[in-house]
Amino acid sequence: MESLKQFSVILIILFSGQIIQQKTSIPIPGTVLGMIILLFLLMTRIIKIEKIERITNILLEHLTLFFVPVSVGIIxxxxxxxxxxxxxxxxxxxxxxxxxxxxxxxxxxxxxxxxxxxxxx
Amino acid sequence: MGMYLDTPLFGVSISIIAFFIGIYINKKTNKGILNPLIVSSIIIIGFLLYFDIDYEIYNKGGSMISFFIAPATVVLAVPLYKNIRLLKGKWFNVLTGITLGSLAGLFSIYILSKLFKIEATVMISLFPKSTTAAISMEIAEHIGGIPALALAFTVLTGNIGYFMAEYIFKWFNIEDKMSKGLALGTTAHVLGTAKAMELGETEGALSSLAITVAGIVSVFLIPWFMKLLSL
CATH class of the missing domain: 1.20.5 (Single alpha-helices involved in coiled-coils or other helix-helix interfaces)
Incomplete structure (x- = not known):
């Protein structure tokens, strides 16, 4: 359950990024805003790194696989x-x-x- | 054939299986250019063409895998956070270097594209190619490019950066670890970082940090650059 808990934290941050992007229509993609939000939360110690480390490793380890369908889209x-x-x-x-x-x-x-x-x- | 495949199960399964074949071939041949992404894409494209299956049918499952690109982009903040202390006292130098490097890249793309009369949407899809795939596709979408093309250009850029880095550093006397690591991450994202890790631990950490910093810089720089040239 731990990974799932960590994943939900990331999804909430991602969602916040998307909402801010749509509300303010600043030219930064919502995902990148989410990344900046997470960096801010880590630097201010609001989120401790241990709280998201497991899901980070899982996601980054499979990063290449996630791009396969888009890459096939070149067709x-x-x-x-x-x-x-x-x-x-x-x-x-x-x-x-x-x-x-x-x-x-x-x-x-x-x-x-x-x-x-x-x-x- | 088509009716059996008209389910998300098809796209998900073939993507994962082709990806494992890609990893296997990459390990066996030990050739960077035969990376799992390229190999698995060629396998799937071949399959779709041979059996005359629409991309849309494949993408019913494919989009379920693509979904994870967004959360994976968010956690790119973690390697940046872990290594940010390496930049202490050097922030101005780093941001200036990354901005000038990225800007020089954009100008070279623009000038050469005009020279070769490249179609505008294709040229625009070239702009974010030094940033990491997740960011590059997002930028491409934002500025009116084609995400799939941007991804292909990005992967190619990574490979060129990987293979050319050591020559470039030698020819241009780029010697200190910080410049090497940051130049690799800024130019060739994840593949650059793989090369940087071969050079040393410090170079690797700096390169993985540069991926994220350069990505954020490009998010601001590319729309500004396009406005400047009124594209």
């Missing part, structure tokens, strides 16, 4: 990409490298700066 939109798959592949490849390089280099440069100013002080 319905295959027409949209069948003529442009090669340019799409190039775009995905290049932009992936761009994100990795810019993120990594920016943080490395800024961190060096932070560490230096700490030592100086």
């Amino acid at each position: 319905n939109v295959f027409d949209k990409i069948k003529d442009t798959w090669l340019p799409l592949l190039i775009i995905i490849f290049v932009s992936t490298l761009v994100v990795m390089i810019v993120t990594g280099l920016t943080i490395q440069i800024l961190n060096k700066h932070t560490d230096k100013s700490k030592k100086g002080a």
Whole structure:
């Protein structure tokens, strides 16, 4: 019953996220709002991590399986990409490298700066 | 054949069985690209095409499995909470790096898509591809993209990130653990984190944290970026 109890806590948070999203129509998905709410509840110790750890492990362990049906859904939109798959592949490849390089280099440069100013002080 | 399969039982069963076959093949071949998600999707698509079964019939059961994506997204807060202390005193650097990296990615997608004359809905579905699948599909839906395409692009991005990371770090002299871990999680979500864990425990923890932080950043950044370019 423990897992089910923990699952109901997550569902209530998820529901709150969805309701807030619909009420305020802010452009953040309800699920992400739910995630932010849970983070807030954990940081303020309103919910202790032990109270949701079991369901967290169960859900994250099976995360890949949950995406199978959506992934199969590509069958319905295959027409949209069948003529442009090669340019799409190039775009995905290049932009992936761009994100990795810019993120990594920016943080490395800024961190060096932070560490230096700490030592100086 | 169709009438026997017109029950949620079909979609649920074939998804789980195909997924186990996917795990088995992945373990046997030990090839990242043959990950369980790709293998099981190919098996099911093959089955549906061969027996001429509509996706809608499959999805009666499939949607029961997809349901769990939403609660699984909520608990992504947990790895973030567990590792958040690693970012102490570095929050500005981290958020700046993730924001600039994601923004550079969006610009590169936009410019290349214009160059190759990619259809608008397909281009939009490319935007959230560095975020983790759950968030990427949500964003795609929100901004008028196609969730199934966004998911495919996201999985591909993860694989490219996994395979290219060590070359990128070498070519561009990215050396410190924090930059490596955060760049991996920001770029290649769960697959990036798998690579980060191979590099070390700190890199792994930072990468899993970056998945969530980058996801939240993108939720705000992508609609803003589209407004900027009036898409």
